[in-house]
Amino acid sequence: MTQTVTVRVPAKVNVQLAVGGARPDGFHDLANVFLAVGLYDEVSVTPADELRVTCEGPDAAQVPLDRTNLAARAALELARRYGLDPAVHLHITKDIPVAGGMAGGSADGAGALLACDTLWGTNASREELLDICAELGSDVPFSLVGGAALGTGRGEMLRPLEVGGTFHWVFAMAERGLSTPAVFREFDRMNEGLRVPEPVASQDLLDALAKGDAGALARTVSNDLQPAALSLFPELAGTLAAGRAAGALAALVSGSGPTTAHLAPDEETARTIGRELLASGTCRTVRVTRSPAPGATVLG
Numbered sequence: 001m002t003q004t005v006t007v008r009v010p011a012k013v014n015v016q017l018a019v020g021g022a023r024p025d026g027f028h029d030l031a032n033v034f035l036a037v038g039l040y041d042e043v044s045v046t047p048a049d050e051l052r053v054t055c056e057g058p059d060a061a062q063v064p065l066d067r068t069n070l071a072a073r074a075a076l077e078l079a080r081r082y083g084l085d086p087a088v089h090l091h092i093t094k095d096i097p098v099a100g101g102m103a104g105g106s107a108d109g110a111g112a113l114l115a116c117d118t119l120w121g122t123n124a125s126r127e128e129l130l131d132i133c134a135e136l137g138s139d140v141p142f143s144l145v146g147g148a149a150l151g152t153g154r155g156e157m158l159r160p161l162e163v164g165g166t167f168h169w170v171f172a173m174a175e176r177g178l179s180t181p182a183v184f185r186e187f188d189r190m191n192e193g194l195r196v197p198e199p200v201a202s203q204d205l206l207d208a209l210a211k212g213d214a215g216a217l218a219r220t221v222s223n224d225l226q227p228a229a230l231s232l233f234p235e236l237a238g239t240l241a242a243g244r245a246a247g248a249l250a251a252l253v254s255g256s257g258p259t260t261a262h263l264a265p266d267e268e269t270a271r272t273i274g275r276e277l278l279a280s281g282t283c284r285t286v287r288v289t290r291s292p293a294p295g296a297t298v299l300g
């Protein structure tokens with residue numbers, strides 16, 4: 001019998017993304033408040049003759065299937081550390097938008113890592129898994145842990161956060177993707193010659209999360225990458241306006257974009273906002289979902 005392990009991993013939205021100036025290593029210090037949302041990729045791993053990646057889903061054609069895929073890199077790194085042969089078939093069932101600012105690639109990295117650890121019985125500690133995740137990318141550790149967390153450093157150093165209720169969201173997917181490095185470069189260009197303040201988490205925002213208060217969260221959400229994303233993708237302003245007009249308490253670009261996140265007061269209003277956003281013609285598709293969501297989870 002062929003053994004397969006499947007792991008489910010959530011997307012994220014950044015309810016606060018405070019970005020500092022460019023560091024000597026090219027990265028930016030962040031105060032990054034991650035919230036996992038109920039949109040998931042699944043990563044399955046099966047023993048095979050050699051390392052292979054396949055992908056299915058509406059955006060599958062845009063997913064690289066070579067060793068640059070974070071799922072492949074996760075398998076290679078775990079195998080290297082434990083002296084194993086990384087001969088596995090990694091299959092990604094993709095529901096998180098590609099190049100969308102919702103950590104879809106990071107989710108696949110975290111999912112593959114947990115799936116391989118389970119398949120191979122390596123039993124790596126949580127600490128080692130998080131260490132490998134941080135090597136793979138700034139958002140990958142959060143994809144493993146889920147829930148809500150404050151990420152500092154380049155976003156990889158996590159402190160779990162309390163969430164006191166359910167938040168309802170509508171995500172509007174755009175016609176094309178945005179490259180995260182390109183958005184950070186645009187951020188640097190727009191801030192050239194200016195003093196960029198140290199990124200600090202907003203205590204009011206952390207309190208709103210802890211209380212589960214959507215109105216208070218809406219008043220405190222912020223994304224320092226939003227002006228850069230709008231500069232590269234000006235049509236997103238129309239999507240944000242359409243979401244607000246439809247009843248969203250707040251509308252913001254998710255991470256480096258171009259997906260936009262619309263916070264609703266309740267589930268019914270979220271469905272209305274979703275319908276109106278789609279009818280507005282300002283986005284490709286919409287998804288109505290909630291947060292927080294659990295991190296990477298072995299399904300079997």
Ligand code: C5P
Nearest residue numbers: 026027028137138139154155180181184
């Ligand atoms: O860490 P990750 O590989 O996901 O980052 C992708 C790119 O995003 C980096 O190469 C860098 O250009 C930019 N980035 C950044 N500062 C961060 C995180 C990402 O400049 N804190």
